[in-house]
Amino acid sequence: MRTELHTQVLPTVSRPARYLGNEYNSIRKDWAEVPLKMALAFPDVYDVGMGHLGLKILYHIINQREDALAERVFAPWTDMEEELVQRGLPLFSLESCRPLGDFHLIGFTLQYELSYSNILNMLHLAGIPPLARDRDDSHPIIIAGGPCAYNPEPLADFIDLFAIGEGEFLIDELLDLALGLLHSDRVPRDEYLLEAARRIRGIYVPAFYDVEYHADGRVAKIRPNRTGIPPRVRKQVVEDLDAAPYPDAFVVPYIDAIHDRATLEVFRGCTRGCRFCQAGMIYRPVRERQAATLHRQAEELIKNTGYEELALSSLSTGDYTCIEDLAADLMGRYRDQGVALSLPSLRVDSFKGELAEEIRKMRKTSLTFAPEAGTQRLRDVVNKNITEEDLLRGVEAAFAAGWDGVKLYFMLGLPTETEEDVVGIIELANKVLEAARRHRKGPRLKLSLSVSSFVPKSHTPFQWEPQAAMDVLEERQRLLTQGITRRRIELSWHDVRTSFLEAVFARGDRRLGRVLAKAAAAGCRFDGWSEHFSFDKWSQAFAECDLDPTFYAKRRRDYEEVLPWSHIDAGVTKGFLMREHKRALKGQLTGDCRVEECPGCGVCTRLGVAKRIVGD
Amino acid sequence: MRVRLCFTKGPGVRFISHLDLMRTFERALRRGALPVALTQGYHPRPKLTFASALALGASSEAEYLDVELTAAVALMEIIRRLNDVLPEDLRVTAAGQVPADARPLMAVVDTAAYELRPIQPLSDGEWETLRLALEDLLKEQTLIVERVTKSGRRQVDLKPLILRAEVPGDKIWMLVRSGSRGNVRPDELLTLLQEEPARWQVHRVGLFIAQNGRLSSPMEEAGVVVDGS
Incomplete structure (x- = not known):
């Protein structure tokens, strides 16, 4: 197959280096020597998937083992898909060019609801029946994890087993169990799923749960249909990140992939408590890595990859206790080698003059601030604890330090939003531009406004909220375009239909499986890519299944309703989410447990894992 | 010290574009801990110049690049260190020191x-x-x-x-x-x-x-x- 790939297929497809599989630090083990084989699948194109840290971590952990191997597979771009179909070739793993069906386990990472159709398409291209009930012992076990697994229901028909929570130790439990049951080169499906669901924390096997519905379509009951299956699946968390495995060598892509750099995860979790933010809820508690650990990891990564960029990553990097020392030390250490430091996801109020100066010395990208809403009232509603003064001070510091451009993120359609809040975005943008002008003149000065639409997510205080209607969102987008008149302000927004579909799947139930199957069969894939997204095909699929998508996206749910993900336990209590929701509607702020009193989200006590702040 | 390297591009890497190849060498030089001179400015880059771009899909027996080092390193040592850290099918086959005032590779190769x-x-x-x-x-x-x-x-x-x-x-x-x-x-x-x-x-x-x-x-x-x- 490799010969055919190299002589016949690769010369005809775009960016052929996506499919080589021989990148530096890629690991090709002797297939015959290793008993257990797992494919790590990312349901988007290589260029996007290679930037994903979780994939690198799992690849490292599995390949460290002598008894298992991990190989990568990404969604083939549409030209490659055509070639595969025309030639009758199955979707293959990159490292050894094996059909996906040859692996014992396939693990999909779920980062984005609009990549679900790609999962079905990838299974289909691999010749693996997409429906779990059509598979037998001759097929791989299909596993999925990642943030979208916190509402696994729309994928319940297709995925055998969901891994809820953090994978560093969970993956070994899954592999050990498979190795223990491996017989004649097969993992017995029923036994494996049952044992995993019974014995491993964080494992959810949808087939072991029955869902009952009310006549109006709301979920009435979710309960296990086998003995020994937990009624609620609680996420797995890593207690001590310093002791958790972390790759010392990333696979270095040939092509320009996103986030193609050495990445340090300075901490996990975020306790700022933005009420729309799912990551801020499901990755709790906050656990920081020691500076010594980060320095060691930086050293190994730069030495082994040769990357020109070192990124300090987390949900809110500026919150890291010793961020200024760490940033300054790392910058000083690698400057002579031409390695630039980048700090994605900085929050406005963590941005200080000295740090700004340091970062700018080796700038790579423009600076990003995320006020999310245009008025203080709405920022209080979402608990984005930033004032206009904070923002303007941060922006001034940035421009004073020499930046020519900043990017501001906003969301439209947040709960309680009115036109006044939209006008607030315009006014705020103008003020930011004024502030910038005090420090920078000239043609390069630029302010980018990126405006997305609010998508209510499971396990957040806004999980009961409806998404704003598409025409309302479009009207507000129009209001923005008309109001933004300054030439230096560049406005970009998201397609409201994409956000609508995202909202449907983010809080959908397992009846959506039929819609997904229909849409995928109709050719839906790469839905997150505007050039491939077909809202018509999706609408058709909903109509054919007699399901109303607005039931999921636009309906206000009450606290008593059994939510489709109520059997998944992310650690935070329902009481906390309700309290936060009520406080939101009253515009009351809730503090950050890093520095203020515990708001009682329940994670630490219920999971038995404490927050870890360096220096505490 | 300006060093000229001759390298092969084998079948395993023939689908790598010229831009990607340049990045691959920049990173390999860093992995090999070679003291590569950097360009001035906010966005320093290693000083590398290639003789000629090779079309996507083509392999090669002999490609050339010049690299500027800030300290002297034995030529054999440069070859060894790079070949230790280059991806498979990219191999440095020869190295030579060229005068600092030698004309740029792309200007002379014809x-x-x-x-x-x-x-x-x-x-x-x-x-x-x-x-x-x-x-x-x-x-x-x-x-x-x-x-x-x-x-x-x-x-x-x-x-x-x-x-x-x-x-x-x-x-x-x-x-x-x-x-x-x-x-x-x-x-x-x-x-x-x-x-x-x-x-x-x-x-x-x-x-x-x-x-x-x-x-x-x-x-x-x-x-x-x-x-x-």
């Missing part, structure tokens, strides 16, 4: 030799037809091809740029201008021969500097050359 082999074997008859087609082609006074560039369509006469072309057995061999003095792409010759370029594998055999009626290797500018192959 000739390239290629071997083109069909992916599916051709019959003896097909080879004979091809040989005759090539003979006829080379008898033409002009060989006009159209190139599409960013600035629009442009007609180019390849005739003076094709120095030699023949079919010695089971391949097409061509020696053509490449670089600052004009350029012939192997796929252009194939198209003129009514061949489908995607059915041929292109291998660059060498890059040369034409001087006083002879072809010299870019390594000849270097005083000392270490062969690491």
